[in-house]
Amino acid sequence: MLKIEKLNKSYTTTKALSEIDLDVPKGIIFGLLGPNGAGKTTLIRIINQIIDSDSGSVYINGELLAPKHIAQIGYLPEERGLYKKMSVWDQMIYFARLKGLSSIDAKTKINQWLDKLEIASWKEKKIEDLSKGMAQKIQFISTVIHNPPLLILDEPFSGFDPVNAEIIKNEILELKSKGTTVILSTHRMESVELLCDQVAMINRSEKILDGTIKQIKLSYRPDVYSISLDHLIQQIPSEWAAKQEDSIMHFTLPLSGKTPNQLLHELMEYGEIIKFQEVVPSMEEIFIHQVKASENG
Amino acid sequence: MDKIWLVIQREYLSRVKKKSFLLVTLLTPLIFPAIMGIFVWIALQEKENQSLRIIEVIDENKLFFLESSEQYAFSFSNTTAEDAKVLVQNGERYGFLLIPKIDLESPAGITYYGEENPNMNLISYLENNLKKKIEEQRLFESGIDPKIINDVRTKVAIKSITLDDQGAETVSDATVNYAIGFLAGILIYMFIFIYGNQIMQGVIEEKSSRIVEILVSSLKPFQLMMGKILGIAAVGLTQLIIWIVLIGTLTTVVTGFLGMQMPQQQAMEMASADLGQSLPNTQLGDILQMISGINVIELVLCFIFYFLGGYLMYGALFAGIGSAVDAPSDAQQFMLPVTIPLIVAYLGLFVFVLNDPNSTTSFWLSIIPLTSPIAMMGRVSYGVPGLELALSMGLLIIGFISTTWLAGKIYRIGILMHGTKPTYKTLWKWIKTNN
Numbered sequence: 001m002l003k004i005e006k007l008n009k010s011y012t013t014t015k016a017l018s019e020i021d022l023d024v025p026k027g028i029i030f031g032l033l034g035p036n037g038a039g040k041t042t043l044i045r046i047i048n049q050i051i052d053s054d055s056g057s058v059y060i061n062g063e064l065l066a067p068k069h070i071a072q073i074g075y076l077p078e079e080r081g082l083y084k085k086m087s088v089w090d091q092m093i094y095f096a097r098l099k100g101l102s103s104i105d106a107k108t109k110i111n112q113w114l115d116k117l118e119i120a121s122w123k124e125k126k127i128e129d130l131s132k133g134m135a136q137k138i139q140f141i142s143t144v145i146h147n148p149p150l151l152i153l154d155e156p157f158s159g160f161d162p163v164n165a166e167i168i169k170n171e172i173l174e175l176k177s178k179g180t181t182v183i184l185s186t187h188r189m190e191s192v193e194l195l196c197d198q199v200a201m202i203n204r205s206e207k208i209l210d211g212t213i214k215q216i217k218l219s220y221r222p223d224v225y226s227i228s229l230d231h232l233i234q235q236i237p238s239e240w241a242a243k244q245e246d247s248i249m250h251f252t253l254p255l256s257g258k259t260p261n262q263l264l265h266e267l268m269e270y271g272e273i274i275k276f277q278e279v280v281p282s283m284e285e286i287f288i289h290q291v292k293a294s295e296n297g
Numbered sequence: 298m299d300k301i302w303l304v305i306q307r308e309y310l311s312r313v314k315k316k317s318f319l320l321v322t323l324l325t326p327l328i329f330p331a332i333m334g335i336f337v338w339i340a341l342q343e344k345e346n347q348s349l350r351i352i353e354v355i356d357e358n359k360l361f362f363l364e365s366s367e368q369y370a371f372s373f374s375n376t377t378a379e380d381a382k383v384l385v386q387n388g389e390r391y392g393f394l395l396i397p398k399i400d401l402e403s404p405a406g407i408t409y410y411g412e413e414n415p416n417m418n419l420i421s422y423l424e425n426n427l428k429k430k431i432e433e434q435r436l437f438e439s440g441i442d443p444k445i446i447n448d449v450r451t452k453v454a455i456k457s458i459t460l461d462d463q464g465a466e467t468v469s470d471a472t473v474n475y476a477i478g479f480l481a482g483i484l485i486y487m488f489i490f491i492y493g494n495q496i497m498q499g500v501i502e503e504k505s506s507r508i509v510e511i512l513v514s515s516l517k518p519f520q521l522m523m524g525k526i527l528g529i530a531a532v533g534l535t536q537l538i539i540w541i542v543l544i545g546t547l548t549t550v551v552t553g554f555l556g557m558q559m560p561q562q563q564a565m566e567m568a569s570a571d572l573g574q575s576l577p578n579t580q581l582g583d584i585l586q587m588i589s590g591i592n593v594i595e596l597v598l599c600f601i602f603y604f605l606g607g608y609l610m611y612g613a614l615f616a617g618i619g620s621a622v623d624a625p626s627d628a629q630q631f632m633l634p635v636t637i638p639l640i641v642a643y644l645g646l647f648v649f650v651l652n653d654p655n656s657t658t659s660f661w662l663s664i665i666p667l668t669s670p671i672a673m674m675g676r677v678s679y680g681v682p683g684l685e686l687a688l689s690m691g692l693l694i695i696g697f698i699s700t701t702w703l704a705g706k707i708y709r710i711g712i713l714m715h716g717t718k719p720t721y722k723t724l725w726k727w728i729k730t731n732n
Contacts, residue, residue: 012726048514050713075514079715081507086311097303098515142511 304524607670666696
């Protein structure tokens with residue numbers, strides 16, 4: 001769906017992107033991760049043709065990025081707003097028409113969405129009379145009103161209360177099931193693990209990691225197991241630093257060159273194994289680890 | 298192009314639909330005739346309710362006679378000055394005029410006493426009368442019959458005719474030309490200021506409410522900027538047209554209505570005493586001839602051209618300023634280079650152009666694009682050589698293309714910048730940046 005090759009962008013004093021390559025397959029949710037100031041917004045603005053890159057290319061469905069692709073992208077910026085004095089209806093018509101929808105199409109689509117989210121009664125209200133959560137819903141609908149095959153959401157959940165965040169999350173998943181490709185830019189890892197199929201991590205203008213969540217987690221497993229033993233037969237070594245809870249001992253052990261089965265055999269001699277589980281790092285841990293690693297190296 | 302059209306529509310409708318627009322548009326033209334009407338009405342009431350004011354006169358020369366008017370009557374009884382003062386204090390007399398023995402060649406010491414401050418009308422009425430009497434007396438003493446003077450007094454009015462290269466003649470009148478230049482210049486000046494500010498406010502609104510990033514993901518920043526400038530221009534034109542129609546109709550109705558109520562003579566008196574002397578033989582026909590002597594089509598076309606040209610040129614600058622700042626209060630620092638040429642043009646119109654449309658200063662003011670929209674309108678009604686007009690217009694077109702280009706460069710970067718207070722240096726950097 002989206003392919004980026006050797007993308008570079010510098011501002012007068014800083015380098016925002018250096019040699020970024022990305023490949024986003026169709027129909028997935030792609031997480032674009034990185035701390036604030038890493039270059040995510042610059043990358044997104046280039047894809048949206050708001051700014052130009054210094055060098056490198058962006059392809060959409062194999063075609064070099066061109067003005068006609070504007071209609072194929074839905075963009076929810078991190079910094080977003082609506083015209084306070086405009087009615088919900090006029091506002092949505094305006095955004096839909098700017099994305100190239102005909103007046104009739106725009107009206108039909110808007111009505112469908114308003115009915116779907118059960119907010120048809122807001123039509124004539126002005127944005128300034130809506131609550132923040134309500135306005136966010138309108139903002140989201142405005143983003144997807146033209147059925148874009150590529151949806152770019154920059155920190156989509158910031159500012160949403162949990163209930164509305166859930167509604168929007170479900171809408172994103174539904175759009176994905178219908179074949180929409182979603183790029184989700186965020187520095188909040190909890191939403192990444194829940195939603196994303198694939199991620200890329202950017203720090204200080206460089207891509208430091210990309211792949212599917214599964215791949216990344218596999219390559220970052222530290223080969224450590226979390227173990228719980230009951231009915232101890234013999235005293236466990238003190239260097240395992242076990243924590244006792246009633247008669248149960250909890251501790252973690254690295255494989256240290258053994259296979260998991262070998263470790264299991266060893267442990268059987270100490271007591272009854274009630275838990276033996278590989279420790280898998282969370283995306284957040286990988287993220288922090290990677291950022292630190294790239295900053296130190 | 299259709300996206301610019303969408304922006305124009307939004308900018309236009311969102312403003313025209315506002316209640317405040319409706320109020321300002323409908324009430325402003327009502328204010329002028331209303332004020333006029335109130336003044337005329339008050340004046341009429343005063344005339345009706347006025348009691349005759351009696352003024353005591355003591356003339357030690359036994360020379361003067363003052364004719365009573367509708368407002369003032371003069372009593373020449375032989376009281377003393379002391380008694381007359383008492384009469385004024387009692388309220389039996391409105392005022393008291395003391396004319397001591399005077400030397401006719403340099404009359405001095407004439408004094409008016411009153412319980413209240415005398416109004417200008419009364420004083421000038423007295424002065425004029427006394428002056429006339431003294432003059433007559435002196436003529437008489439030099440052996441000239443004042444009657445002869447009255448007979449030979451002649452009024453002269455010069456009819457001015459402009460000759461063009463082909464020898465065609467047009468009747469022109471400096472007063473009419475002055476009025477046209479004055480009105481057109483002021484209108485353009487006001488329009489640029491009021492609507493330029495609206496452009497700036499609109500840009501700041503879009504920027505500070507963070508709508509702009511969504512917008513520029515759908516259309517080019519330049520389209521957004523031009524759409525806003527043109528949409529607001531349409532709002533201004535709408536307002537202007539409504540005003541012209543309303544003011545025209547209302548003024549006709551009001552003056553027509555009051556004109557019927559007011560006897561002709563009173564109306565003439567009220568229309569200032571001096572006017573009758575300066576345009577003595579001017580009949581309505583002559584005025585019409587003068588107005589028709591001005592090339593109305595040329596004037597209207599020029600007005601529209603300079604009106605739009607000036608607006609577009611300054612509008613772009615206002616948009617550029619708006620895009621660079623986060624709040625209207627931050628805009629002040631950048632306003633100076635925009636307001637100074639406007640004010641120079643405005644002052645230049647009064648100081649130079651209207652007084653001497655063909656002077657060198659007037660020429661340059663009407664050629665330089667930053668001042669020409671206002672200054673040229675002061676010259677057009679007097680007639681401007683075709684070549685100069687073409688030069689001025691051409692430069693104005695180049696002027697607004699350049700300011701639009703300049704503002705566009707600032708705009709596309711400025712609208713995405715938040716939280717930094719830009720300086721002229723940063724603006725210059727933005728202009729130099731390629732994308």
